Amino acid sequence: MKKLAIMGAMEEEIEPLLAHFDNVKVTDFAKNKYYEVTYNGLEIVIAYSKIGKVFASLTASTLIEKFGCDTLLFSGVAGAINPKLKIGDLIIADKLCQHDLDITAFGHPHGFVPGGDVFIETTEKLRDIAKEVAVENSLSVLEGTIATGDQFVHSVERKEFIESTFKADALEMEGASVAVICDSLSVPFFILRAISDTADGGADIDFDEFLKSSAKESADYLIKIVDKLNK
Ligand code: ADE
Numbered sequence: 001m002k003k004l005a006i007m008g009a010m011e012e013e014i015e016p017l018l019a020h021f022d023n024v025k026v027t028d029f030a031k032n033k034y035y036e037v038t039y040n041g042l043e044i045v046i047a048y049s050k051i052g053k054v055f056a057s058l059t060a061s062t063l064i065e066k067f068g069c070d071t072l073l074f075s076g077v078a079g080a081i082n083p084k085l086k087i088g089d090l091i092i093a094d095k096l097c098q099h100d101l102d103i104t105a106f107g108h109p110h111g112f113v114p115g116g117d118v119f120i121e122t123t124e125k126l127r128d129i130a131k132e133v134a135v136e137n138s139l140s141v142l143e144g145t146i147a148t149g150d151q152f153v154h155s156v157e158r159k160e161f162i163e164s165t166f167k168a169d170a171l172e173m174e175g176a177s178v179a180v181i182c183d184s185l186s187v188p189f190f191i192l193r194a195i196s197d198t199a200d201g202g203a204d205i206d207f208d209e210f211l212k213s214s215a216k217e218s219a220d221y222l223i224k225i226v227d228k229l230n231k
Pocket of ligand 1: 077078079151152153154171172173196197198199200203207
């Protein structure tokens, strides 16, 4: 690893990361800000994309193609589907899918378009390192499927559709698009989330209440993973 990308979707998701680093150089590009730091000899570029798959794709592509990052870590919050996941709990994606990608009219499964796959796996080596860090720090982390879509899910019906169609454990709005970019460009990547809500009625209220604290849970764990990667 020569240059590491760290991404979030919202400012709140990268704030605790930026607070951890000194001498941040800010570059404006494509209506966004990219924060470059050197941390214990490792070059890191940090950015938040703005919400949703399109912005996340743009930012992931920029981090890789313009800034030359060769590994990408994502940190942020998610809505829980798996009842084992409570607010503040951590999930690392072993695979991701797009729950709102739908050409079922043509006989294809949900989440599939020709030339793509329903699920994209994250890099096993990065997951293994993350799991070692979890054990060393007595953190409880679930490894599972994350479903992504351009919707803030706040209904039992939609949540159940995503659960039954994709067997997903959590959902959010960027991970699978970052996975498509990294997989296409052969860049190792890792998607980490902490739960902010349970994606049903009241999810909006919980999200507002727990965004900051859950984003910090995710960021604190991510920094420990970066420390381990850089050993
Ligand atoms: N990220 C966090 N909570 C979410 C939800 N309920 N729907 C979509 N993305 C989310």
